Amino acid sequence: MILVTQNYKLAFIGAGSMAEAIFSGLIQQNKMSPENIIVTNRQNEERLLELKEKYGVQISSNHEHVLAEANVVILAMKPAGVQKAIESIRSYTSENQLFISVLAGITTDYISYLLGHNAPVIRVMPNTSAAVGSSATVFAPGKSVKDEHLTITESLFQAVGMVRQVKEEDVDSVTAIAGSGPAYMYYIVEAMFDSLDELHLDRQLGEALILQMIQGSVDLMKNSGHTPRELYQKVKSPGGTTEAGLKVLEDNQIQETMRNCINRAAQRSKEITKEMSTVPANTIK
Numbered sequence: 001m002i003l004v005t006q007n008y009k010l011a012f013i014g015a016g017s018m019a020e021a022i023f024s025g026l027i028q029q030n031k032m033s034p035e036n037i038i039v040t041n042r043q044n045e046e047r048l049l050e051l052k053e054k055y056g057v058q059i060s061s062n063h064e065h066v067l068a069e070a071n072v073v074i075l076a077m078k079p080a081g082v083q084k085a086i087e088s089i090r091s092y093t094s095e096n097q098l099f100i101s102v103l104a105g106i107t108t109d110y111i112s113y114l115l116g117h118n119a120p121v122i123r124v125m126p127n128t129s130a131a132v133g134s135s136a137t138v139f140a141p142g143k144s145v146k147d148e149h150l151t152i153t154e155s156l157f158q159a160v161g162m163v164r165q166v167k168e169e170d171v172d173s174v175t176a177i178a179g180s181g182p183a184y185m186y187y188i189v190e191a192m193f194d195s196l197d198e199l200h201l202d203r204q205l206g207e208a209l210i211l212q213m214i215q216g217s218v219d220l221m222k223n224s225g226h227t228p229r230e231l232y233q234k235v236k237s238p239g240g241t242t243e244a245g246l247k248v249l250e251d252n253q254i255q256e257t258m259r260n261c262i263n264r265a266a267q268r269s270k271e272i273t274k275e276m277s278t279v280p281a282n283t284i285k
């Protein structure tokens, strides 16, 4: 079923992991047709050909062509590249297009400043689970955004997972949990997988069990109405295996480390804003 998204023509400026996760999710969930998606990057033609081959999306290195029919432009380059990227497309953009930025730390004001006009700009923070329809996404509107633009953004990202509107000042914090969060989960799971060899367990069996164990834990956290603390207390028996394992986590201050990790990521998002996204004072309207 193609939803409201069928009327949109999406241009992705940037063809990396995040762009691929979003458009592959939209295509695989049957929410958008690949003909309505055009993708460009800075210079890697081979990467564009690979994406065309894999998903059937349109590709082009000609920015005028990329922007010509797009009514939604998704900015998906690294934060450090935003100035050059917008300079290279600016003359082909208009106030009739909606700009969606997924860039960590880059404000809607800065994007409007670089565009030099009043097109609506929405800041979105998705994650790579969009590729399987399971992103945890937030969006925050910039200045010229109307309800219709919020609806478009919501419907696009609803197609690839859960989506919520937040204030732009909260996006740095959300980036730390929902944007970067998957990497922290994969990092922990990598360690669990690596323990399989030490346990002399079959790798394939062990990996399947670990992933199902995580899935089951998530299901229980979502559905039981119990807090994480209540749930781990239920697993733990006095003098048992869980207590022994948890003691190692406590002795190594793993919870504190996790909080530090998340706080540091949020702080980094704010640093990126200062380093790369400051609007010169005399241009603020």
Ligand SMILES: NC(=O)C1=CN([C@@H]2O[C@H](COP(=O)(O)OP(=O)(O)OC[C@H]3O[C@@H](n4cnc5c(N)ncnc54)[C@H](O)[C@@H]3O)[C@@H](O)[C@H]2O)C=CC1
Residues within 6 Å of the ligand: 013, 014, 015, 016, 017, 018, 019, 040, 041, 042, 043, 044, 076, 077, 078, 079, 081, 084, 085, 086, 088, 102, 103, 104, 125, 126, 127, 128, 179, 180
């Ligand atoms: N990877 C992730 O999990 C998430 C990434 N983000 C944000 O998404 C953005 C992209 O991240 P990734 O996809 O991981 O990076 P990436 O390095 O995989 O991709 C960046 C893409 O931008 C292109 N690019 C760079 N300069 C360009 C220009 N001047 N014109 C056109 N294209 C240009 C590159 O050629 C490349 O295709 C970043 O700003 C990041 O903060 C947001 C949420 C999650």
Ligand SMILES: O=C(O)[C@@H]1CCC=N1
Residues within 6 Å of the ligand: 104, 175, 179, 180
């Ligand atoms: O690491 C980063 O900066 C980006 C933003 C969230 C996930 N990846």
